[in-house]
Amino acid sequence: MTPSVQTGLLTSSPHTLLPGKVNSIVKLKNANAQDVLSFLDERPNVILPGLIHDNGLESKLNRGDYYGYRGAPGTLEGVALIGHATLIETSSDDAMVAFARLASETSGVKLVLGERDKIEKFWEGYSRSANAAHHRRNELMFEQRWAAVPAGVMPGLRRATLADLNQVVAAHACMAEEELGVNPLSTDAHGFQMRCERRVRQGRVWVLINDGRLIFKADVVAATAAANYLEGVYVNPQERNKGYGVRCLTQVTRELLAETQAVCLLVSEHNRVGQGLARKAGYAVVSCYETIFLNLQRGSGEKSTR
DSSP states (O other), X not given: OOOOXXXXXXOOOXXXXXXXXXXXXXXXXXXXXXXXXXXXXXXXXOHHHHHHHHHOSSOXXXXXXXXXXXXXXXXXXXXXXXXXXXXXXXXXXXXXXXXXXHHHTSTTXXXXXXXXXXXXXXXXXXXXXXXXXXXXEEEEEEEXXXXXXXXXXOTTOEEOOGGGHHHHHHHHHHHHHHHHSOOHHHHOHHHHHHHHHHHHHTTOEEEEEETTEEEEEEEEEEEOSSOEXXXXXXXXXXXXXXXXXXXXXXXXXXXXXXXXXXXXXXXXXXXXXXXXXXXXXXXXXXXXXXXXXXXXXXOSOOOSOX
């Protein structure tokens, strides 16, 4: 049985004690943010803290809900965003299995992302409760903590403005269709465009546009003082193999490292081009991840880093 889901508050204490029933799941509120971030600070997850800093624990922008897992001693043993994109960080197998069962009972879950060893435990719990069509993809987490590549300048590389939005949306939709076989502009055009626009307004999208045509794009999806997480690294197909990708990614990374301690990105283990791009730009593999895509038709391409 799935542990009961309670609506409650975590207490603010150095040990992140949770009141109430042990081995249960708590739906988190904004008042819990400090405890949740303290828990995540002790773990390698770079995405969840950034999303919480951006949106809080209670927001439609999360496209899901945050939950905490009470361990046997009443302490916080796991945090999960369960929704369209499900992200989980735990310190115990019990927490992972409990979140998996909850996710299997939650509508609208499209993908699950986590470290490979932990996601395997998740799938054991999820697949017992839901026989969903799925595709599993192994990915490599690349990281850079200092500018390892000699400095270079890519003329014209800059943060996107709203004037660039149409090209940013088109490029991001193209990447999604290459990877998943589904174009978000045909399934959720308004929501997709709004999410792209918000990221542009935040100054999180970098572009190179020459003669009115987008050549390169990269998005900072999550940003904290500890790490920035990059996604949507794109080079126009007509401009590939000309050095744009390496030069632009190198410069973007160098500028971000002036604001944060590390920059990370995920690349499919089958995407040799993306891996080569990351390594040439000074990144190194630090962990293995896995993404489980649920009820999605696979695309034929594995050309983008995300």
